[in-house]
Amino acid sequence: MSGGLDSAVTLYYAKNAGYKCLCLGFDYGQRHLRELECAKELCRRAKAEFQLIKFAMPWKGSALLDKKIGVTSHLPAGRQARSQVTSKIPNTYVSARNIIFLSFALSCAETVKAEKIFIGAHSQDYSGYPDCRPEFYRSFAKVVKSGTKAGVENKPVAVETPLLYKFKSDIIKMGIRLRVPFELTWSCYKGGKRPCNECDSCAYRKKGFKEAGIADPAI
Amino acid sequence: MSGGLDSAVTLYYAKNAGYKCLCLGFDYGQRHLRELECAKELCRRAKAEFQLIKFAMPWKGSALLDKKIGVTSHLPAGRQARSQVTSKIPNTYVSARNIIFLSFALSCAETVKAEKIFIGAHSQDYSGYPDCRPEFYRSFAKVVKSGTKAGVENKPVAVETPLLYKFKSDIIKMGIRLRVPFELTWSCYKGGKRPCNECDSCAYRKKGFKEAGIADPAI
Numbered sequence: 001m002s003g004g005l006d007s008a009v010t011l012y013y014a015k016n017a018g019y020k021c022l023c024l025g026f027d028y029g030q031r032h033l034r035e036l037e038c039a040k041e042l043c044r045r046a047k048a049e050f051q052l053i054k055f056a057m058p059w060k061g062s063a064l065l066d067k068k069i070g071v072t073s074h075l076p077a078g079r080q081a082r083s084q085v086t087s088k089i090p091n092t093y094v095s096a097r098n099i100i101f102l103s104f105a106l107s108c109a110e111t112v113k114a115e116k117i118f119i120g121a122h123s124q125d126y127s128g129y130p131d132c133r134p135e136f137y138r139s140f141a142k143v144v145k146s147g148t149k150a151g152v153e154n155k156p157v158a159v160e161t162p163l164l165y166k167f168k169s170d171i172i173k174m175g176i177r178l179r180v181p182f183e184l185t186w187s188c189y190k191g192g193k194r195p196c197n198e199c200d201s202c203a204y205r206k207k208g209f210k211e212a213g214i215a216d217p218a219i
Numbered sequence: 220m221s222g223g224l225d226s227a228v229t230l231y232y233a234k235n236a237g238y239k240c241l242c243l244g245f246d247y248g249q250r251h252l253r254e255l256e257c258a259k260e261l262c263r264r265a266k267a268e269f270q271l272i273k274f275a276m277p278w279k280g281s282a283l284l285d286k287k288i289g290v291t292s293h294l295p296a297g298r299q300a301r302s303q304v305t306s307k308i309p310n311t312y313v314s315a316r317n318i319i320f321l322s323f324a325l326s327c328a329e330t331v332k333a334e335k336i337f338i339g340a341h342s343q344d345y346s347g348y349p350d351c352r353p354e355f356y357r358s359f360a361k362v363v364k365s366g367t368k369a370g371v372e373n374k375p376v377a378v379e380t381p382l383l384y385k386f387k388s389d390i391i392k393m394g395i396r397l398r399v400p401f402e403l404t405w406s407c408y409k410g411g412k413r414p415c416n417e418c419d420s421c422a423y424r425k426k427g428f429k430e431a432g433i434a435d436p437a438i
Contacts, residue, residue, distance in 0.1 A: 055274040057323075061330035089368050096326035099366050103322045104276075107315035111280035131366040139361040146358045147318050147350040149308050 001025045001050065003038030005185045005205065006120035006163055009171050011046055012178040013162050014118045021048040022112065024105055028094070029056050030064050031071075032191030041184050053104050062094040064189060071189050071199045088128045090200060092189055098131035102140060102159065109157045110150050122163040122171065127200050137161055168208030176214065183217040195219065220244045220269065222257030224404045224424065225339035225382055228390050230265055231397040232381050233337045240267040241331065243324055247316070248275050249283050250290075251410030260403050272323050281313040283408060290408050290418045307347045309419060311408055317350035321359060321378065328376040329369050341382040341390065346419045356380055387427030395433060402436040414438065 001007045001023035014021050025039045036052065043050035063069040071092055098121060105117045121132040130136060140159060145151040163171050175182060187205045188195035195202050195218070209216040220226045220242035233240050244258045255271065262269035282288040290311055317340060324336045340351040349355060359378060364370040382390050394401060406424045407414035414421050414437070428435040 051277055053274060053277075055272060055323075057326060058270055058272075059327045059330040093368060094326070095329040095367060096322050099362060100319070100322040100326060103315050103319040107276060107313070107319060108278045110314040111278040130368055130371045133365065136362065136366040139358065139365045142358040143318060143355065143362055146352070147355040148314060149312060149349055152349045 001039045001043065002120075003035035003040075003042060003185060004120075004187045004201070005175060005180070005182060005208075006122060006171060007039070008042050008180050008182070008185045009175040009178065010118050010120035010162060011042065011048060012175065012180045014116075014160075015046055015048065016178055019116070019118075021046070021118075022108070022114065023048050023050050024101070024108060025050060025052050026101055026104070027052060027054040028065070028097070028100075030094075030191075031067060032064070032186070032189050034191045035186045038184055038186040042181070045181055045184065051108075057094070063091040064094055089130070090127055092127060092200065093129055096131070098129070098136070099140070106144060106148065106157055106159075110148050114157065116158045116160050118160050118162065120163050121161055122166055122168075124165065124167045126168075126204065134161075134164055137164065167211070168204050169211035172208050172212040172214060176212075185218060187218075220258045220262065221339075222254035222259075222261060222404060223339075223406045223420070224394065224399070224401060224427075225341060225390060226258070227261050227339075227399050227401070227404045228394040228397065229337050229339035229381060230261065230267060231394065231399045233335075233379075234265055234267065235397055238335070238337075240265070240337075241327070241333065242267050242269050243320070243327060244269060244271050245320055245323070246271060246273040247284070247313070247319075249313075249410075250286060251283070251405070251408050253410045254405045257403055257405040261400070264400055264403065270327075276313070282310040283313055308349070309346055311346060311419065312348055315350070317348070317355070318359070325363060325367065325376055325378075329367050333376065335377045335379050337379050337381065339382050340380055341385055341387075343384065343386045345387075345423065353380075353383055356383065386430070387423050388430035391427050391431040391433060395431075404437060 023043050025036050040050050057065060060066040063071045069091055109117050123133045126132055144156045150156055187201045189199040189201045190196045242262050244255050259269050276284060279285040282290045288310060328336050342352045345351055363375045369375055406420045408418040408420045409415045
């Protein structure tokens with residue numbers, strides 16, 4: 001639960017499907033720590049439990065972790081699928097971030113006997129992070145199967161990615177239907193008082209609301 | 220780098236193979252935190268860098284995390300391969316522990332441009348944890364390939380498991396050849412002043428030294 005609009009829509013999707021939700025938020029030293037305040041508030045509003053996991057990634061190497069590295073933007077033109085990644089991965093990439101998040105979620109889910117993990121990753125108009133793509137989620141399912149007690153007992157925790165093939169505008173429309181309080185979400189990578197309107201995350205959000213024909217209530 | 224004998228042998232194995240090593244130690248609230256002092260000392264002795272990663276796993280659910288749960292022993296009789304797990308997994312199982320550790324190691328390795336991750340998991344006379352088995356490491360390699368920038372660029376970080384098919388006695392003999400200072404290692408799950416000599420970890424260690432025909436210098 002990042003506090004951004006994808007995780008907010010995912011929470012409301014799971015809630016709407018009848019699940020009792022326990023949300024994990026991660027403080028990994030990101031410059032936009034502000035998002036976690038939004039995550040907590042979103043959970044409070046959705047009556048979902050929120051648990052904060054805090055750790056440092058002392059190796060930094062990402063613009064999200066190291067303020068000496070400027071956040072660059074690389075939004076590709078047009079509404080195109082981004083199946084090719086590699087050289088286009090921007091400097092906000094935090095190596096293995098979703099792998100770490102999912103591993104914690106898996107440990108929690110197996111321990112509290114949760115049926116599913118929901119994650120709001122998507123791979124259409126996104127920043128090109130490898131751990132947001134279907135290939136990655138297919139591999140991770142095999143790790144769940146082979147690397148946990150529930151997995152070897154043929155009751156693996158399922159990882160559900162309801163947004164995986166959706167465009168940002170579709171996610172926004174879905175959120176509107178689910179009555180997601182978008183005014184509480186935070187997307188900007190820079191973590192200032194107001195969204196910067198320049199970083200990839202802001203740009204995708206802006207494009208999404210524009211394409212959905214809806215005004216962004218957070219602006 | 221847990222400070223136990225498997226990770227000590229793995230460190231010396233990597234060092235002996237010519238690698239410059241950066242070791243990650245994890246404080247995840249384990250009752251045998253004492254092992255981390257051993258890990259640090261082992262790294263100092265081996266002239267390897269040591270980095271501590273600290274986080275809480277508030278869902279507990281394991282005897283290693285929750286002092287209210289007693290550490291039970293379930294050492295199987297004889298020198299048998301443990302290809303069947305499931306019901307035999309003891310209550311020291313921490314869900315997804317190696318998955319979490321490897322995810323951090325992967326993030327670190329990709330960021331500092333390390334070639335390999337070494338982990339001292341083994342699946343012969345061990346506690347039956349699913350994330351110590353070859354199947355799990357094969358799946359994790361696919362996660363590395365699909366979920367990281369280096370992976371999609373066809374330069375995935377390799378995960379090497381030099382002890383995977385070895386018995387504890389073989390690991391000890393390997394450590395003797397590599398001049399591992401076994402007197403600095405700590406295996407006991409209970410984390411008292413002296414090893415308890417009862418938990419699985421103590422029992423496997425004792426059995427290993429006995430089968431190797433070597434006296435345990437830590438006792």
